[in-house]
Amino acid sequence: MVMEEVFVKLRTLQDILSDKIELEHKVEEIPKILVTQEELLARLKRSFIEKNLEYEKCRAAENEYRSLLFEAESNRERSEKHMDAVSTQREYEALDKEIRDAADKEQQYRKELQREERLLTELDEQIKQGAALIEQQEKDLDERRRGIEAEVTEKKERIRRLEEEEQNLIPGLDPEVLFKFERIIRNKMGRGIVAIKGGVCMGCHMVLPVQFANVVHQGEEIVFCPYCSRILFYEESGQDGENYFDIEDSGSLSDLDDMEEDEYDDDEEEEESADIEYEE
DSSP: OOHHHHHHHHHHHHHHHHHHHHHHHHHHHGGGHHHHHHHHHHHHHHHHHHHHHHHHHHHHHHHHHHHHHHHHHHHHHHHHHHGGGOOSHHHHHHHHHHHHHHHHHHHHHHHHHHHHHHHHHHHHHHHHHHHHHHHHHHHHHHHHHHHHHHHHHHHHHHHHHHHHHHHHHOTTSOHHHHHHHHHHHHHTTTOOEEEEETTEETTTOOBOOHHHHHHHHHTSSOEEOTTTOOEEEEOOOSSSSOOSOOHHHHOOHHHHHHHHHHHHHHHHHHHHHHHHHHHO
16 A cells, blocks of 8 residues: 555544544543532432431420420419419418419420421421422433433444444554554544644644655655654645755755864964964
């Protein structure tokens, strides 16, 4: 397979892999949408349980105050009946005190009982509202879950079709290159193969070494950018036709040495000339 065909395949595969990876991420993220709603439902259920416990506690207190009130009323009535049989002042004062104490307790227990009854009514209403809200939330959550399951199923089907297209493309491609290529796409936001224009990588916009750029231009092998690791292919920039560099035109380290030697020789000639003039 010629390299041009390989690059065409890789560019097509790039689109397929990008779409597949994006869909895979969405499949992973979609269930997280339910987390907030599930947490809300969990809080409602905890509150519902706490309200029921509070209601039971209040119900027990109500029964206790009702019993205490009944006992206080019975004591007062009993003492009042005994009042007709009192014969001495001391007995009268003692019985009168019992009646007053029983009446005070009766009044206190009646107030406490009324407070607990009001609280029971409020709690009963809150529990009913909580139960209705939980029921509605569970219904909404079930509907949302079914919708998400359908969405996930649809996206998984699209992933399956993309994988079929991928399998149709990969024959003839180097498995190691494919492995690196997919990893690059996952790490580089869907771009695993990019053009080189004017010696610049269009992926990371770094200027590439001249000799390296020429290797890409020759198109005889798979070349990875040394900076961003993407696969590179040559593309005309539209400026003055040919866009690659000529190593001979660009010079080399040996050329730079020659230039320095020439400059050094010129400096020596100037110094010799100056010495002659000085001696004269």
